[in-house]
Amino acid sequence: xxxxxxxxxxxxxxxxxxxxxxxxxxxxxxxxxxxxxxxxxxxxxxxxxxxxxxxxxxxxxxxxxxxxxxxxxxxxxxxxxxxxxxxxxxxxxxxxxxxxxxxxxxxxxxxxxxxxxxxxxxxxxxxxxxxxxxxxxxxxxxxxxxxxxxxxxxxxxxxxxxxxxxxxxxxxxxxxxxxxxxxxxxxxxxxxxxxxxxxxxxxxxxxxxxxxxxxxxxxxxxxxxxxxxxxxxxxxxxxxxxxxxxxxxxxxxxxxxxxxxxxxxxxxxxxxxxxxxxxxxxxxxxxxxxxxxxxxxxxxxxxxxxxxxxxxxxxxxxxxxxxxxxxxxxxxxxxxxxxxxxxxxxxxxxxxxxxxxxxxxxxxxxxxxxxxxxxxxxxxxxxxxxxxxxxxxxxxxxxxxxxxxxxxxxxxxxxxxxxxxxxxxxxxxxxxxxxxxxxxxxxxxxxxxxxxxxxxxxxxxxxxxxxxxxxxxxxx
Numbered sequence: 001x002x003x004x005x006x007x008x009x010x011x012x013x014x015x016x017x018x019x020x021x022x023x024x025x026x027x028x029x030x031x032x033x034x035x036x037x038x039x040x041x042x043x044x045x046x047x048x049x050x051x052x053x054x055x056x057x058x059x060x061x062x063x064x065x066x067x068x069x070x071x072x073x074x075x076x077x078x079x080x081x082x083x084x085x086x087x088x089x090x091x092x093x094x095x096x097x098x099x100x101x102x103x104x105x106x107x108x109x110x111x112x113x114x115x116x117x118x119x120x121x122x123x124x125x126x127x128x129x130x131x132x133x134x135x136x137x138x139x140x141x142x143x144x145x146x147x148x149x150x151x152x153x154x155x156x157x158x159x160x161x162x163x164x165x166x167x168x169x170x171x172x173x174x175x176x177x178x179x180x181x182x183x184x185x186x187x188x189x190x191x192x193x194x195x196x197x198x199x200x201x202x203x204x205x206x207x208x209x210x211x212x213x214x215x216x217x218x219x220x221x222x223x224x225x226x227x228x229x230x231x232x233x234x235x236x237x238x239x240x241x242x243x244x245x246x247x248x249x250x251x252x253x254x255x256x257x258x259x260x261x262x263x264x265x266x267x268x269x270x271x272x273x274x275x276x277x278x279x280x281x282x283x284x285x286x287x288x289x290x291x292x293x294x295x296x297x298x299x300x301x302x303x304x305x306x307x308x309x310x311x312x313x314x315x316x317x318x319x320x321x322x323x324x325x326x327x328x329x330x331x332x333x334x335x336x337x338x339x340x341x342x343x344x345x346x347x348x349x350x351x352x353x354x355x356x357x358x359x360x361x362x363x364x365x366x367x368x369x370x371x372x373x374x375x376x377x378x379x380x381x382x383x384x385x386x387x388x389x390x391x392x393x394x395x396x397x398x399x400x401x402x403x404x405x406x407x408x409x410x411x412x413x414x415x416x417x418x419x420x421x422x423x424x425x426x427x428x429x430x431x432x433x434x435x436x437x438x439x440x441x442x443x444x445x446x447x448x449x450x451x452x453x454x455x456x457x458x459x460x461x462x463x464x465x466x467x468x469x470x471x472x473x474x475x476x
Contacts, residue, residue, distance in 0.1 A: 028143060029143065034071075035064070036131050036135055040128045040131050041059065043127075044124040050117060056116065058110075059103055063099065067099055070096075070098055090456075091454070091455045093129045094289060095285070154180055154182055154217045156182050158185050160186035160188070160193045160197035160200075160201055161193075162194055163223040164184055167223060179219065185201070205235050212239075219247070220239060220245070222246065223251070258450045259275040259276065259450060261275065286389065290389050294380045294381075301380075304374070308365075308375075311365045312363075312366075312369075316363045316365070321339065322339065322340040324338070324397060326419065327396065328419055329419075331412060334419075336379060337381055338375050338378055341362055341363060342366055343363060389419070391422055391457075393449065394419060394426060394431075404443075408439060408440055414446040423461065425446055426465065427465055
């Protein structure tokens with residue numbers, strides 16, 4: 001079982017766009033995924049001696065725009081572990097399947113699908129995700145080398161504070177940006193500065209203009225509060241006398257941001273402090289993956305579910321399916337299905353007694369299906385009907401929710417998404433336990449999941465669940 005808490009940063013597939021990123025690099029990584037299916041189609045047509053006529057040309061155009069929308073831009077950090085590389089391949093296969101289904105549907109509607117050779121289509125559909133995956137693994141290295149071929153851009157930071165230190169670290173850990181942080185400017189004494197900044201202070205804020213002019217500085221980051229304080233306005237005025245690019249870095253560390261993003265409301269910039277990760281196309285992709293996985297699992301596991309239902313029915317009195325009210329998306333009540341594993345069926349609406357080890361209420365069959373999580377299988381139907389997801393924060397009984405929402409700040413933020421059959425907390429060893437410490441850890445992991453969601457992360461959690469569930473000693 002995985003007990004050690006693991007950072008989620010490496011699972012985040014979002015490529016992101018840096019304000020300091022070279023335009024050429026942004027264009028290259030944005031075009032890589034869309035161009036690969038077109039080139040692969042050309043190679044498949046060449047192999048099968050097909051000409052680039054109308055239907056194939058249309059398919060190439062659709063593949064380009066479909067891949068650009070579904071696959072996004074190339075992340076610049078390659079997968080750091082073999083399991084992550086496999087998860088990225090599964091993620092690419094799933095997303096590419098959506099593109100193929102979209103293209104085929106349009107060709108069928110247009111009535112030109114029968115003009116295409118199935119050999120070309122099959123070879124193209126199978127080869128493309130592998131080609132994209134290879135590009136995902138090796139293109140970042142090539143881009144880093146290309147970015148570092150020229151002289152690095154010189155950077156200084158106004159504000160020797162924790163935010164400035166973090167920004168400097170991030171720039172140094174992003175070699176594709178090809179930026180060199182020369183140091184900081186700050187008016188405070190070195191004793192009041194973070195240790196990693198104290199030895200890199202270049203001078204006072206009033207010295208910045210002359211330093212920038214003498215050293216041909218390319219980029220200035222300001223990590224000071226964005227206020228009308230005379231010190232800030234004077235700094236901005238002085239920087240207007242240079243050709244350096246100037247960026248304000250807002251300090252949002254006071255907020256535990258969930259899916260942070262910037263947006264415009266009729267021209268007014270706003271920052272998302274708490275937002276669901278499943279808006280727009282991401283929500284559609286999440287729902288389609290839930291339907292595909294739950295429907296497949298129900299079809300494959302139906303004999304197992306029938307056998308469990310018979311065992312529950314024959315070994316103890318009561319219903320086969322246990323229905324319990326829990327909180328779902330946006331805190332609305334839902335009914336969650338489970339195989340009955342106990343002699344009682346508490347609704348959990350007003351009170352709920354947590355199951356303990358060697359609990360007399362658990363039946364012999366119930367003990368087995370709880371230990372192996374087979375009692376959760378009926379929740380696949382919850383997923384299919386849309387009240388739950390395959391991966392997400394585990395739903396708690398209503399009474400448990402009402403208890404802990406008053407004790408743990410941010411508890412209800414986990415309801416910005418649908419609850420899941422498994423989740424990030426569960427694969428990290430926080431499956432059971434209703435003490436305040438265990439619950440806090442569970443909520444922290446749930447919020448990390450919301451902050452870093454991606455289909456790749458969902459696939460990683462599903463794979464880890466299969467490994468964890470059979471060795472979980474906390475299940476009883």
